[in-house]
Amino acid sequence: LTRGRAWGEEELVRRIRRIFPVTDRQVEVPIGDDAAVLRVAGASRLVLTTDQLVEGIHFRRGDRPARLLGDKALGVNLSDLAAMGATPRWALLSLFLPPHLRRSDLLEILRGMARRARKHGVSLIGGNLTASKALALDVTLLGWLPPGVPAPRRRGARVGDVILVSGSLGTYALGLQLLQSGWTWRDSAAYKRGAGAQRSRAATRALRRHLTPEPELALGSLLARKGLVSAMMDLSDGLSRDLARLCQASAVGARVEISSLPLEPAAVAFAGQDEALRLALHGGEDYRLLVTVPPSRLFALKRLLPRHRLRAIGRVVVARDGIKLVDSTGRERPLPPSGYDHLRTPRARKRLPSA
Amino acid sequence: LTRGRAWGEEELVRRIRRIFPVTDRQVEVPIGDDAAVLRVAGASRLVLTTDQLVEGIHFRRGDRPARLLGDKALGVNLSDLAAMGATPRWALLSLFLPPHLRRSDLLEILRGMARRARKHGVSLIGGNLTASKALALDVTLLGWLPPGVPAPRRRGARVGDVILVSGSLGTYALGLQLLQSGWTWRDSAAYKRGAGAQRSRAATRALRRHLTPEPELALGSLLARKGLVSAMMDLSDGLSRDLARLCQASAVGARVEISSLPLEPAAVAFAGQDEALRLALHGGEDYRLLVTVPPSRLFALKRLLPRHRLRAIGRVVVARDGIKLVDSTGRERPLPPSGYDHLRTPRARKRLPSA
Numbered sequence: 001l002t003r004g005r006a007w008g009e010e011e012l013v014r015r016i017r018r019i020f021p022v023t024d025r026q027v028e029v030p031i032g033d034d035a036a037v038l039r040v041a042g043a044s045r046l047v048l049t050t051d052q053l054v055e056g057i058h059f060r061r062g063d064r065p066a067r068l069l070g071d072k073a074l075g076v077n078l079s080d081l082a083a084m085g086a087t088p089r090w091a092l093l094s095l096f097l098p099p100h101l102r103r104s105d106l107l108e109i110l111r112g113m114a115r116r117a118r119k120h121g122v123s124l125i126g127g128n129l130t131a132s133k134a135l136a137l138d139v140t141l142l143g144w145l146p147p148g149v150p151a152p153r154r155r156g157a158r159v160g161d162v163i164l165v166s167g168s169l170g171t172y173a174l175g176l177q178l179l180q181s182g183w184t185w186r187d188s189a190a191y192k193r194g195a196g197a198q199r200s201r202a203a204t205r206a207l208r209r210h211l212t213p214e215p216e217l218a219l220g221s222l223l224a225r226k227g228l229v230s231a232m233m234d235l236s237d238g239l240s241r242d243l244a245r246l247c248q249a250s251a252v253g254a255r256v257e258i259s260s261l262p263l264e265p266a267a268v269a270f271a272g273q274d275e276a277l278r279l280a281l282h283g284g285e286d287y288r289l290l291v292t293v294p295p296s297r298l299f300a301l302k303r304l305l306p307r308h309r310l311r312a313i314g315r316v317v318v319a320r321d322g323i324k325l326v327d328s329t330g331r332e333r334p335l336p337p338s339g340y341d342h343l344r345t346p347r348a349r350k351r352l353p354s355a
Numbered sequence: 356l357t358r359g360r361a362w363g364e365e366e367l368v369r370r371i372r373r374i375f376p377v378t379d380r381q382v383e384v385p386i387g388d389d390a391a392v393l394r395v396a397g398a399s400r401l402v403l404t405t406d407q408l409v410e411g412i413h414f415r416r417g418d419r420p421a422r423l424l425g426d427k428a429l430g431v432n433l434s435d436l437a438a439m440g441a442t443p444r445w446a447l448l449s450l451f452l453p454p455h456l457r458r459s460d461l462l463e464i465l466r467g468m469a470r471r472a473r474k475h476g477v478s479l480i481g482g483n484l485t486a487s488k489a490l491a492l493d494v495t496l497l498g499w500l501p502p503g504v505p506a507p508r509r510r511g512a513r514v515g516d517v518i519l520v521s522g523s524l525g526t527y528a529l530g531l532q533l534l535q536s537g538w539t540w541r542d543s544a545a546y547k548r549g550a551g552a553q554r555s556r557a558a559t560r561a562l563r564r565h566l567t568p569e570p571e572l573a574l575g576s577l578l579a580r581k582g583l584v585s586a587m588m589d590l591s592d593g594l595s596r597d598l599a600r601l602c603q604a605s606a607v608g609a610r611v612e613i614s615s616l617p618l619e620p621a622a623v624a625f626a627g628q629d630e631a632l633r634l635a636l637h638g639g640e641d642y643r644l645l646v647t648v649p650p651s652r653l654f655a656l657k658r659l660l661p662r663h664r665l666r667a668i669g670r671v672v673v674a675r676d677g678i679k680l681v682d683s684t685g686r687e688r689p690l691p692p693s694g695y696d697h698l699r700t701p702r703a704r705k706r707l708p709s710a
Contacts (some may be wrong), residue, residue: 031480031481036480036481040396041396042397048481048497049483051483052449052483052485057487092495094449096407096409123385126385126405131409131412132412132489133488140495142403
């Protein structure tokens with residue numbers, strides 16, 4: 001994208017929407033959300049998404065057991081369906097196979113994906129194979145949204161709504177740092193020569209989530225069915241970037257309280273408070289849910305979910321106030337979208353901006 | 356696929372089917388046909404396929420106007436739906452964007468795809484963007500099969516059925532040779548310095564089809580609705596390979612008559628009879644339909660279609676007789692599957708076996 005690089009992902013998506021205007025009345029949610037929603041027949045709606053893992057961009061050759069690649073290729077798509085409140089059912093897989101890929105690794109990739117598919121009741125119904133220079137796994141996932149349940153979208157946030165996230169942030173980014181600093185994943189645990197038991201436990205927690213993100217399907221479905229959220233999306237590219245997307249779609253701003261952010265405890269332990277904050281704000285691939293909830297529904301939400309299942313991190317404000325971070329003394333500063341842009345920042349996870 | 360390369364596409368598909376067994380009763384056609392068929396709701400069935408174009412594998416950088424890449428990325432998927440008798444409706448697009456791609460070329464790719472989509476009533480409803488080293492366009496296409504129409508599959512051919520194809524063969528492969536021998540595509544026509552009018556007309560015909568395959572949607576849909584074919588697929592990887600796939604799926608053999616093969620006239624003109632035959636047998640990407648028809652339905656077929664719309668090229672025989680070519684003196688020789696294998700023969704179109 002020599003010159004196109006100036007665009008970034010959002011601008012390109014806007015242009016794609018202009019080139020492909022949708023006039024089809026069966027399309028309930030078009031390009032621009034976590035997944036598309038189609039009214040196909042009867043009262044149920046079909047939900048569709050596609051996402052890919054590319055060697056050299058999303059992973060490096062040999063950086064993890066092969067089966068975890070297969071697991072994750074499906075996992076990132078499951079997270080998109082979770083963000084729409086949908087129940088996954090069918091998948092298609094495009095495999096880009098390079099000459100260097102070992103047969104045994106390919107089988108392990110497929111087995112890892114099959115295990116994840118079984119866990120969530122997903123059937124692989126089709127796909128395609130192609131030769132390629134780099135390994136890539138491109139999954140298209142289909143699921144259902146039950147009758148009468150509106151699709152939770154990015155554009156529904158209103159001024160005054162509470163902003164919440166479904167778990168700690170920065171875990172994925174910490175896991176990447178751990179791998180880069182000599183930790184490895186062996187026999188379902190993190191290992192580094194000479195590391196003590198406490199650090200090993202913290203590293204294990206972070207690396208497990210780094211390697212196998214757990215899509216929030218049950219939570220996403222519950223929130224959609226109960227109609228509690230005004231907006232919902234998954235956190236794939238970092239809170240700062242994804243929150244900016246939600247605000248843009250809803251034409252609102254946001255105030256995020258630093259003291260309320262659920263920092264990854266292992267990140268605090270390994271890297272200190274400031275670095276943990278930086279990872280929480282700008283580290284991608286946490287695959288938590290980011291939701292907004294009208295104040296009137298907060299009580300119902302609290303009755304429905306265990307404490308801390310969703311953590312309030314701020315409030316929706318008017319668009320002209322922008323997106324701001326607030327510290328414990330009440331001082332504000334802007335929160336620019338500095339997370340992962342799939343076009344502008346290849347390997348952005350290695351060079352995050354400071355918090 | 357250092358060691359995996361020994362497998363080839365068919366073996367890998369078999370293994371994928373074993374790793375992902377489908378027990379889902381809503382899946383009417385699973386992995387292994389041109390597209391998957393789902394019973395989603397009501398009597399209509401959803402038909403799904405995915406296919407990709409990869410730089411360095413399916414095209415070379417700058418080898419054609421950018422808009423034709425977008426056109427073809429959708430076109431190859433439309434051809435898969437044509438082979439299932441389906442009517443296309445919705446598409447998702449995964450874009451793999453390399454640093455070298457110019458912004459203007461990207462827009463032209465998208466516009467070319469949008470034009471093709473409009474022509475066939477397809478709405479782009481979603482997709483994803485990723486950075487990549489090489490350009491790739493991965494399309495997932497959805498369509499409908501009308502109530503009561505059985506999906507025409509590869510496995511339905513029976514001994515005695517007539518084998519037919521929907522147009523001349525080897526056109527794509529000839530087009531590739533023309534491009535490699537100095538012909539170019541300018542202002543909707545083939546051009547080479549010093550070439551006469553007759554050769555230019557022949558080259559234009561071949562290059563047009565090479566650059567913009569026309570999916571046989573109307574024919575595929577008609578054949579499915581009228582229930583005239585016992586098996587159907589599209590010719591994407593060369594007659595010799597695709598016929599072998601159809602025979603394998605149906606557990607039959609085939610006798611193909613050389614004199615009946617609809618050789619590309621431009622190939623005969625440019626390269627002679629023998630070379631035209633070689634291209635017809637082993638050249639991929641013609642995107643014609645390959646069908647088998649029981650003798651009892653031949654009369655109905657002839658009443659339905661203009662003469663030569665489908666050309667009989669041979670007969671289905673028992674499996675143990677294999678797949679054979681028959682010349683005008685009645686002499687037989689085996690027809691091994693030597694077309695395009697997506698895993699074994701990158702750029703196979705440059706080095707086809709002799710006919």
